[in-house]
Amino acid sequence: MQLPEATFHILMAVADEDRHGYGIIQDVLTSTGGKLKLSAGTLYRSIQRMLEQGLLVETRDRPEDDDERRRYYRITPSGREVAKAEALRLQQLVRLARKSGFASGRA
Amino acid sequence: MMYRALLRLYPKSFRGEYEGEMCAVFVQRKRDASGPFGMIALWIETFFDVLFNAARVHLDILVQDLRYFGRTLRQSPGYALTVVGIAGLGIGATTAAYSITDHVLLRPLPFPDADRLVTVMEWEPHYSRTELSPANYRDWKAQVKSFESFGAYTSLSANLAGEGEPERLAYSAVTAEVLPMIGVKPVLGRWFSQEDDRQGAAGTVILSYSLWQAKFGGSASVLGRKLLLDDSPCTVIGVMPAGFAFPKRQTDIWLPMRAFGQFGGAFDDPDRTNTFLVGIGKLRSGVTLEQANAELRLIAAQTERQYPKELKNVSAGAFNLHDDAISGQSKTMLMALLGASLCVLLIACTNLANLLLARAMARRKELAVRRALGAGRERLVRQLLTESLLLAFLGGALGMLIAVTATPLFAALVPTNLPIVALPSADWRVLSFGALATILTGLAFGVLPALKVTGGADLREGSRSGVGGRKERLRGALVVAEIAASVVLLVTAGLLIRAMSRIQGIDPGFRADHVLTLRTPVTGSRYEKTVPRVAFYKRVLSEVRALPGVESAAYISQLPMVWRGGIFTVTVNRQQPVDPSSQRALMRFVSPDFFRTLSIPLHLGRDVADTDVMTSPLVAVVSQSFARQYWPGENPLGKPFNFAFEDRMVIGVVGDVRVRGLERSSEPQVYLPYAQIKDGWFAGYIPQDLAIRTAQGDPVQLAPAARRIVAEAEPQLPVTNVRPLSEIVAGETASRRAQLVVLGGFAAIAFLLAAIGIHGLLAYAVSQRTQEIGVRIALGATRGNILQLIVGDAFVLAIIGILAGTAVAYGAGLELQSLLAGLSPKDFDAFSAGILLSLLMTIAGSFLPAMRAVRVDPATALRAE
Numbered sequence: 003m004q005l006p007e008a009t010f011h012i013l014m015a016v017a018d019e020d021r022h023g024y025g026i027i028q029d030v031l032t033s034t035g036g037k038l039k040l041s042a043g044t045l046y047r048s049i050q051r052m053l054e055q056g057l058l059v060e061t062r063d064r065p066e067d068d069d070e071r072r073r074y075y076r077i078t079p080s081g082r083e084v085a086k087a088e089a090l091r092l093q094q095l096v097r098l099a100r101k102s103g104f105a106s107g108r109a
Numbered sequence: 110m111m112y113r114a115l116l117r118l119y120p121k122s123f124r125g126e127y128e129g130e131m132c133a134v135f136v137q138r139k140r141d142a143s144g145p146f147g148m149i150a151l152w153i154e155t156f157f158d159v160l161f162n163a164a165r166v167h168l169d170i171l172v173q174d175l176r177y178f179g180r181t182l183r184q185s186p187g188y189a190l191t192v193v194g195i196a197g198l199g200i201g202a203t204t205a206a207y208s209i210t211d212h213v214l215l216r217p218l219p220f221p222d223a224d225r226l227v228t229v230m231e232w233e234p235h236y237s238r239t240e241l242s243p244a245n246y247r248d249w250k251a252q253v254k255s256f257e258s259f260g261a262y263t264s265l266s267a268n269l270a271g272e273g274e275p276e277r278l279a280y281s282a283v284t285a286e287v288l289p290m291i292g293v294k295p296v297l298g299r300w301f302s303q304e305d306d307r308q309g310a311a312g313t314v315i316l317s318y319s320l321w322q323a324k325f326g327g328s329a330s331v332l333g334r335k336l337l338l339d340d341s342p343c344t345v346i347g348v349m350p351a352g353f354a355f356p357k358r359q360t361d362i363w364l365p366m367r368a369f370g371q372f373g374g375a376f377d378d379p380d381r382t383n384t385f386l387v388g389i390g391k392l393r394s395g396v397t398l399e400q401a402n403a404e405l406r407l408i409a410a411q412t413e414r415q416y417p418k419e420l421k422n423v424s425a426g427a428f429n430l431h432d433d434a435i436s437g438q439s440k441t442m443l444m445a446l447l448g449a450s451l452c453v454l455l456i457a458c459t460n461l462a463n464l465l466l467a468r469a470m471a472r473r474k475e476l477a478v479r480r481a482l483g484a485g486r487e488r489l490v491r492q493l494l495t496e497s498l499l500l501a502f503l504g505g506a507l508g509m510l511i512a513v514t515a516t517p518l519f520a521a522l523v524p525t526n527l528p529i530v531a532l533p534s535a536d537w538r539v540l541s542f543g544a545l546a547t548i549l550t551g552l553a554f555g556v557l558p559a560l561k562v563t564g565g566a567d568l569r570e571g572s573r574s575g576v577g578g579r580k581e582r583l584r585g586a587l588v589v590a591e592i593a594a595s596v597v598l599l600v601t602a603g604l605l606i607r608a609m610s611r612i613q614g615i616d617p618g619f620r621a622d623h624v625l626t627l628r629t630p631v632t633g634s635r636y637e638k639t640v641p642r643v644a645f646y647k648r649v650l651s652e653v654r655a656l657p658g659v660e661s662a663a664y665i666s667q668l669p670m671v672w673r674g675g676i677f678t679v680t681v682n683r684q685q686p687v688d689p690s691s692q693r694a695l696m697r698f699v700s701p702d703f704f705r706t707l708s709i710p711l712h713l714g715r716d717v718a719d720t721d722v723m724t725s726p727l728v729a730v731v732s733q734s735f736a737r738q739y740w741p742g743e744n745p746l747g748k749p750f751n752f753a754f755e756d757r758m759v760i761g762v763v764g765d766v767r768v769r770g771l772e773r774s775s776e777p778q779v780y781l782p783y784a785q786i787k788d789g790w791f792a793g794y795i796p797q798d799l800a801i802r803t804a805q806g807d808p809v810q811l812a813p814a815a816r817r818i819v820a821e822a823e824p825q826l827p828v829t830n831v832r833p834l835s836e837i838v839a840g841e842t843a844s845r846r847a848q849l850v851v852l853g854g855f856a857a858i859a860f861l862l863a864a865i866g867i868h869g870l871l872a873y874a875v876s877q878r879t880q881e882i883g884v885r886i887a888l889g890a891t892r893g894n895i896l897q898l899i900v901g902d903a904f905v906l907a908i909i910g911i912l913a914g915t916a917v918a919y920g921a922g923l924e925l926q927s928l929l930a931g932l933s934p935k936d937f938d939a940f941s942a943g944i945l946l947s948l949l950m951t952i953a954g955s956f957l958p959a960m961r962a963v964r965v966d967p968a969t970a971l972r973a974e
């Protein structure tokens with residue numbers, strides 16, 4: 003099953019570090035070289051759904067000096083599984099694309 | 110701040126979670142944005158972002174709720190079916206009733222600027238309206254300024270020959286102004302021009318769509334074809350579109366007024382008493398009906414001064430074309446139906462509210478669990494509403510199906526004299542009404558339970574099986590409303606049934622059984638003179654009388670209740686009547702044996718005879734009321750009177766007949782011998798209807814033989830309206846019967862739903878009070894006590910409902926008085942039957958739950974706790 007793009011990016015953003023909402027937006031922005039700017043609406047709608055699906059959890063751990071009101075999100079083991087599966091799917095897709103000469107590199 | 114307002118588009122549950130976060134992000138964004146353009150771009154982006162994502166979140170929740178609902182439904186499909194069925198009945202009944210009311214009453218006639226079209230008639234204060242004489246029409250048309258166009262029409266029928274089976278066509282002869290004024294363009298060809306509508310012009314004809322389809326296969330080559338109408342050739346110049354009806358539903362063809370048949374001469378007649386035209390005018394824009402009426406009255410007053418003798422008391426009146434065609438009675442009937450259907454919808458809604466309430470109560474535990482797990486109240490209400498709206502939606506779909514199938518039942522309620530088609534099509538208006546009814550129904554039966562249940566639900570309450578008194582009272586009130594509404598419907602239906610049987614019990618003045626009637630319109634050049642016409646009648650009658658099983662047969666101008674008009678003023682002793690309207694009588698020409706055929710009693714003197722011809726004295730048979738009015742206490746035989754331009758002498762007295770219909774009183778009747786018609790006179794009164802009395806069996810069996818006899822005597826003559834006389838009498842109550850079928854159906858549905866309502870209430874109460882009942886039985890309560898406990902409640906509700914319903918029913922009866930045929934709206938039988946049925950319904954509804962309560966086993970009941 004294909005993962006929504008925003009969901010995949012959010013999972014990647016929280017892969018090695020718990021982040022709050024704005025942090026996720028920033029991370030996605032830098033890692034995509036400014037190409038993907040998540041809107042607040044898309045972000046929180048995705049987060050809500052990911053929480054329901056158990057891909058993320060909210061965490062109470064936060065840096066000491068941080069704003070109390072900020073919520074931090076952490077990836078769950080099943081979130082990792084899903085992200086890996088999606089990465090695999092994309093890999094296979096790229097392999098097929100190479101075979102047919104749409105993408106550079108060896109098949 | 111503005112952003113926060115924008116966030117209101119999200120569901121509350123989502124906002125509660127993320128509002129703060131999102132605001133924080135937005136503040137960051139604002140800080141990052143550079144310059145006024147950056148700000149504007151940010152705002153625009155944010156606006157669409159919120160719009161799009163809020164919609165998605167709503168959709169997510171909807172999908173979630175639907176899934177959840179799907180799961181619960183799979184567990185109890187019976188519940189869903191019940192709800193959908195009840196909602197479907199309610200919505201279907203209301204939508205069908207609305208569609209017919211809309212069709213007849215609310216919707217403007219299907220003509221452009223229909224609200225400016227008016228009917229113009231001659232009008233005598235304190236009597237009634239009559240048609241216009243051509244001379245008055247011409248004078249008024251020349252003067253009137255209120256109309257942008259003014260024309261006239263008259264409706265009759267003509268024989269079509271030479272196109273397969275001879276046929277009788279209903280036509281309207283119109284002046285050239287009429288069709289363009291109405292404004293509906295022909296699908297083929299053109300309207301009449303002034304050239305066509307002129308003395309001595311070549312005959313032309315415009316066909317109705319249905320005739321074009323039926324007779325000419327819808328072929329365009331029909332234009333230019335010559336048809337033989339009453340022996341005059343007429344060229345087809347146009348075809349009107351499907352659904353076009355004017356001046357009434359069944360009109361087959363249109364002919365130009367001056368160029369056709371009998372009107373050709375009469376139209377330029379100076380005679381002011383020969384009235385046969387209906388005027389139609391289109392008000393200039395900005396001119397009101399009142400202004401037009403004022404102007405017409407002034408003009409009419411002027412013509413009255415010019416012709417004081419002929420036009421004594423004759424004024425003019427203009428009437429809205431639409432309102433004018435709908436009788437008060439059919440209006441009342443339709444409104445009654447709409448009211449009844451709303452009653453059904455109300456009952457359906459209360460029933461559903463009760464069902465949902467019971468179900469929601471049963472789900473309290475589950476809801477409390479979900480609430481404890483963090484679902485907000487708003488979220489639960491929303492879910493319950495989604496469920497009820499979905500059920501309503503399914504019910505609405507079923508309801509539309511019911512409405513579409515049921516609408517033909519209402520067809521008899523659409524007046525035939527309206528220029529509209531018989532049945533409404535299900536268009537956007539009806540669909541949107543159905544949709545509106547659906548949504549309101551869903552909300553009505555959904556909101557209450559949803560608020561009620563989620564209100565104070567917490568885990569502790571959910572686990573106990575006590576019954577909150579307040580909730581019971583609410584459900585009780587709903588049941589009371591149901592009972593009241595069903596009493597209203599039952600009593601109203603009862604009143605109308607009683608009124609109908611009363612009307613059916615009215616003596617029409619003749620015996621309708623074992624009589625076959627058929628129409629043989631004897632027109633055309635061969636029968637313009639009376640002698641050959643009477644020869645035709647004699648030949649047909651003698652052959653029909655010779656048929657086996659025939660007791661007698663006779664001709665009459667037109668049968669009673671088929672033609673209700675045909676009036677002349679009576680003068681006795683050469684004294685002009687002071688008030689002509691009090692001295693009118695219905696005129697009919699009859700063959701010998703007419704009275705015997707219809708079993709109208711001959712009280713005095715003799716029947717008309719074949720020896721009464723133009724060369725013998727002019728004679729008349731009159732009805733009893735006629736004799737009583739002019740010669741009270743005297744022997745009327747041999748008395749002379751002046752009637753229809755001639756002096757005539759009474760030779761016989763017969764019983765009165767309700768010529769104008771069962772529900773109306775009629776003028777006295779005068780019957781003249783069929784051979785005493787001056788050549789070329791009284792075209793509309795020429796005998797056309799043949800009545801045949803048989804000794805036994807179904808009179809319709811004689812129809813083929815009678816047709817054969819007519820065809821042999823005159824092959825070009827169409828035979829129409831073949832039906833037993835009893836059917837004509839039954840037709841008097843046809844629209845009532847249609848109304849009763851529908852209303853009775855509504856009452857039956859209401860009865861059933863209310864019984865289900867009572868059953869549901871008690872079944873629930875019993876299931877909730879099982880422990881209590883168990884304890885009571887354990888403590889020594891008898892079955893009688895338990896029965897009293899359960900059924901007693903039901904009866905209290907029933908009594909309250911019946912009292913309320915009876916009061917409303919009385920009010921409804923007063924509104925319906927015009928339909929009650931003199932029956933009192935307090936009619937004892939109708940009320941007692943309605944009340945009795947409601948009590949029966951209560952007993953039936955409470956039977957099963959009461960049985961269950963009585964059978965409660967105290968040991969099991971107590972262990973269940």
